[in-house]
Amino acid sequence: MRIGVYPGTFDPITLGHMDIIRRAAHLVDRLVIGVTTNPSKSPMFTLDERLEMVTRETEGLPGNVRIVSFDSLLMDFAEREGASMIVRGLRAVADFEYEFQMAGMNQQLNDAIETVFLMADVSLQPIASRLVKEIALYGGDVSKFVSPAVAAEVRERVERIGRKGS
Template sequence: MKRAICPGSFDPLHLGHCAVIRRAARLFDEVVVAVSTNPHKSHRFTEQERIAMVREVFADEPGVVVEPLASGLIADYAAQREAVALVKGLRNGADYDYELPMATMNRSLTGVETVFLPGEPSLLHVSSSLVMEVASLGGDVAEMVPPRVLHAILTR
């Protein structure tokens, strides 16, 4: 079985994330969406809320598994889960510049490869932080997030 890990904080999950995860699910037998909590970030949703949202969005996708990402190195987690790849979506060159050194380090640590998937052109402007900023200022983010996530944002 070819397993990939799609790591991220998903705070909140947006349609750009969903597109990358679904495309990865077509490439691999199983995609583990590993929901992380970065201690250096202020999260809007708890880890359990984020996991629940991602699970609900992908409930009908049998090849997608959602679980928390324990602290530690993603390369070690990938090795523990016997994943052949990490999957990262890229919106632009800045994303590539940020992700490439990590991809190289992860490969040097455990041999896990990183697969970069270019973002959907219609969603290249979407990021979790911009979604939350726009929503907090009263903007409409319905076209950027799944309905379940929109509900969570609006009731927050």
């Protein structure tokens, strides 16, 4: 069985993430979406909230998709899941430089697991969770970048924590 892991913080899950998930699910027998913490990021949503969000957004997708959390090295997680590939989405050259370095480090840790890069659909390439949060925090409309349910959750969270520039 060919298993792929698509890791991320998904804070929040965007239409770009969903594009990569849909396409990656066709490449493997099982796609494991690994929702993780990232010490260098300040999440808007808790890990449990992000797990719920990703689970809801991926319901009904064709293929064998599983959502789990992890808090370890990516390669340790991939090994535990029995993965033969890591799926990463690319938006721009800046993404490639970072991802290329990470793929090289991961290969040093386990050269039996390949990193596969998928380009996001051209219309979705500018979308980044970080920018979605920033737009929302300044009162902008994020509905072009996330599903309606996620947009509502982001608006609700911003109302709770307070908008910037008010």
